[in-house]
Amino acid sequence: MKSWAMRRPTANLTIDDFMLRDMPPPEAGDGEILVETHYISLDPYLSRAMKSWKGEHPGWADGTIHGRIVGAVIESRFPGLSVGDRVIGIGRWQPVNAMPGQAVQLIAPDIDPPSLVLGALGRSGITAWVGLHLSGLKAGETILISAATGPVGSVAAQLAKARGCHVIGTAGGEAKCRHATDLLGYDACIDHGAADLEDRLKAAAGEGVDVLFENVGASSLDAALPLMRPRGRIMLCGLAQHYLTEDPMLLRNFKYLLYSELSLRAFITANYPDLFAPALEELRDGILSGRLLFEETIIDGLDNAADTFLAMLGGEGIGKRLIRL
Amino acid sequence: MKSWAMRRPTANLTIDDFMLRDMPPPEAGDGEILVETHYISLDPYLSRAMKSWKGEHPGWADGTIHGRIVGAVIESRFPGLSVGDRVIGIGRWQPVNAMPGQAVQLIAPDIDPPSLVLGALGRSGITAWVGLHLSGLKAGETILISAATGPVGSVAAQLAKARGCHVIGTAGGEAKCRHATDLLGYDACIDHGAADLEDRLKAAAGEGVDVLFENVGASSLDAALPLMRPRGRIMLCGLAQHYLTEDPMLLRNFKYLLYSELSLRAFITANYPDLFAPALEELRDGILSGRLLFEETIIDGLDNAADTFLAMLGGEGIGKRLIRL
Numbered sequence: 001m002k003s004w005a006m007r008r009p010t011a012n013l014t015i016d017d018f019m020l021r022d023m024p025p026p027e028a029g030d031g032e033i034l035v036e037t038h039y040i041s042l043d044p045y046l047s048r049a050m051k052s053w054k055g056e057h058p059g060w061a062d063g064t065i066h067g068r069i070v071g072a073v074i075e076s077r078f079p080g081l082s083v084g085d086r087v088i089g090i091g092r093w094q095p096v097n098a099m100p101g102q103a104v105q106l107i108a109p110d111i112d113p114p115s116l117v118l119g120a121l122g123r124s125g126i127t128a129w130v131g132l133h134l135s136g137l138k139a140g141e142t143i144l145i146s147a148a149t150g151p152v153g154s155v156a157a158q159l160a161k162a163r164g165c166h167v168i169g170t171a172g173g174e175a176k177c178r179h180a181t182d183l184l185g186y187d188a189c190i191d192h193g194a195a196d197l198e199d200r201l202k203a204a205a206g207e208g209v210d211v212l213f214e215n216v217g218a219s220s221l222d223a224a225l226p227l228m229r230p231r232g233r234i235m236l237c238g239l240a241q242h243y244l245t246e247d248p249m250l251l252r253n254f255k256y257l258l259y260s261e262l263s264l265r266a267f268i269t270a271n272y273p274d275l276f277a278p279a280l281e282e283l284r285d286g287i288l289s290g291r292l293l294f295e296e297t298i299i300d301g302l303d304n305a306a307d308t309f310l311a312m313l314g315g316e317g318i319g320k321r322l323i324r325l
Numbered sequence: 326m327k328s329w330a331m332r333r334p335t336a337n338l339t340i341d342d343f344m345l346r347d348m349p350p351p352e353a354g355d356g357e358i359l360v361e362t363h364y365i366s367l368d369p370y371l372s373r374a375m376k377s378w379k380g381e382h383p384g385w386a387d388g389t390i391h392g393r394i395v396g397a398v399i400e401s402r403f404p405g406l407s408v409g410d411r412v413i414g415i416g417r418w419q420p421v422n423a424m425p426g427q428a429v430q431l432i433a434p435d436i437d438p439p440s441l442v443l444g445a446l447g448r449s450g451i452t453a454w455v456g457l458h459l460s461g462l463k464a465g466e467t468i469l470i471s472a473a474t475g476p477v478g479s480v481a482a483q484l485a486k487a488r489g490c491h492v493i494g495t496a497g498g499e500a501k502c503r504h505a506t507d508l509l510g511y512d513a514c515i516d517h518g519a520a521d522l523e524d525r526l527k528a529a530a531g532e533g534v535d536v537l538f539e540n541v542g543a544s545s546l547d548a549a550l551p552l553m554r555p556r557g558r559i560m561l562c563g564l565a566q567h568y569l570t571e572d573p574m575l576l577r578n579f580k581y582l583l584y585s586e587l588s589l590r591a592f593i594t595a596n597y598p599d600l601f602a603p604a605l606e607e608l609r610d611g612i613l614s615g616r617l618l619f620e621e622t623i624i625d626g627l628d629n630a631a632d633t634f635l636a637m638l639g640g641e642g643i644g645k646r647l648i649r650l
Contacts, residue, residue, distance in 0.1 A: 236583055248577040257591045258564055264589040266582045
């Protein structure tokens with residue numbers, strides 16, 4: 001059975017660092033289930049594990065890639081789960097995984113498609129909710145979201161709009177930006193590669209930015225800092241631009257942090273478990289009622305996982321990026 | 326009468342940007358006082374006004390340097406002040422200033438030397454107090470202070486020690502570091518130029534740093550970031566390393582902000598007037614009782630003001646840097 005792994009720990013991830021090796025099919029031990037993979041979640045944070053061979057799952061130690069998987073139970077040696085149940089768990093990037101029954105979560109029958117629990121109804125959506133919550137965003141405020149059409153940004157924008165905010169974003173390319181304003185409710189979205197980025201951002205920001213929801217890194221932060229209002233808040237959610245490199249970050253406008261008395265707060269969603277329930281309640285209501293648009297870019301075929309992962313880190317795709325088997 | 330001014334707004338301040346020009350002696354208008362200058366406060370933040378020709382005082386518009394002055398009233402056309410009163414106010418860097426009586430503050434008779442109101446009992450001391458207060462520093466925590474022997478750092482360290490904290494610092498040179506540990510209560514102080522800075526800082530930090538009190542800039546922040554404990558707090562008080570340059574800040578360890586879920590909060594003391602009274606109460610008690618050591622580096626002579634100011638920005642001197650006339 002094919003299974004993705006890393007050749008070596010590496011600072012600058014390329015396709016050559018990945019290998020698709022042949023592994024014996026897994027068997028379900030006592031208390032375990034066999035899960036047939038339907039969706040593999042491609043998450044930027046995995047690149048950190050790829051560089052260090054340390055991830056949420058101890059199996060990383062030999063370079064075997066582990067990530068979030070949605071699939072169906074095809075054999076159960078765990079009393080709480082039956083064949084046919086749809087579950088989410090941590091597994092290898094391979095067609096079938098053995099997982100401890102205790103370690104997976106059942107996906108409710110009304111969740112359709114089940115891949116939602118990897119995106120808008122999973123970590124990405126919860127991250128958007130938690131970031132807005134921790135920022136103290138209030139109606140009437142202006143929020144700037146980088147990676148505007150990403151899995152987190154696309155949800156954060158819709159939630160912020162529902163809270164009565166002026167919502168602006170930056171994204172890679174005019175096509176993504178049109179998508180952002182046409183479908184996701186952004187009041188404005190600027191191509192982060194535009195030559196006149198600063199002028200256009202300034203025009204879009206009006207009286208200035210109250211909250212920056214930062215998913216990208218130095219270039220995005222640097223463009224935003226001069227636009228922040230006094231005592232503006234920066235939520236540091238991700239640094240996608242920097243996961244693949246050890247190059248230092250270069251910030252021309254760092255001084256604005258001081259001059260504008262800004263605050264910056266980094267957060268890792270996994271460390272806010274108390275917020276998952278209220279986050280999921282709002283997200284679920286929004287999605288089931290159709291008010292909250294969820295975005296997925298789905299690529300078929302296990303063989304495409306590494307390429308698609310690297311393309312995502314390079315900015316390709318909209319919303320949640322998934323491999324479907 | 327000699328008076329210091331700037332030749333032009335400039336990004337990279339050198340001695341050639343200063344000029345000592347001859348001005349007519351000031352006269353006290355109605356409601357004004359004439360103040361004979363005893364001390365001129367040298368404050369890093371002035372370099373920003375020097376670059377932009379915009380400062381707290383509108384007089385900056387023509388390049389005339391204005392800063393905090395302590396002196397004695399030698400003529401009064403303001404009912405509330407008499408000849409001989411000691412006051413602090415904003416004035417030109419010159420031997421005598423006309424100041425509106427409303428705009429100065431009387432120095433209490435028990436304050437000795439009166440220069441204290443420019444340092445430990447003035448903006449510098451209050452800044453130390455406010456920074457610790459906003460950081461939520463608690464007994465038993467570890468605090469790292471950059472510019473350890475500066476006017477703010479030297480007070481912050483003693484206040485933190487009094488709160489039962491483990492206090493470590495960085496400073497320029499072994500001599501300053503010895504001063505820090507011998508006199509200011511630092512548990513450890515590392516020369517920021519030491520080749521083994523990171524190792525020594527790590528050893529001094531023990532279980533990690535809870536609060537970073539940042540006065541310097543990129544190099545100092547970069548050395549501290551990997552040592553911060555999860556959810557550590559960074560108080561951004563000053564960026565002395567960067568006031569003279571427009572070069573971008575280069576941060577190798579910025580990612581630790583995210584990985585360790587750090588928060589960074591910038592503060593400008595002037596914007597926390599409600600905290601001045603409690604700050605001054607503790608500072609005054611400490612100084613009058615002799616528990617709080619105040620540090621001054623005093624240079625005599627108006628002619629030396631610009632040179633001394635630039636030397637201070639380059640790291641020379643300990644504690645509050647003052648020109649005495």
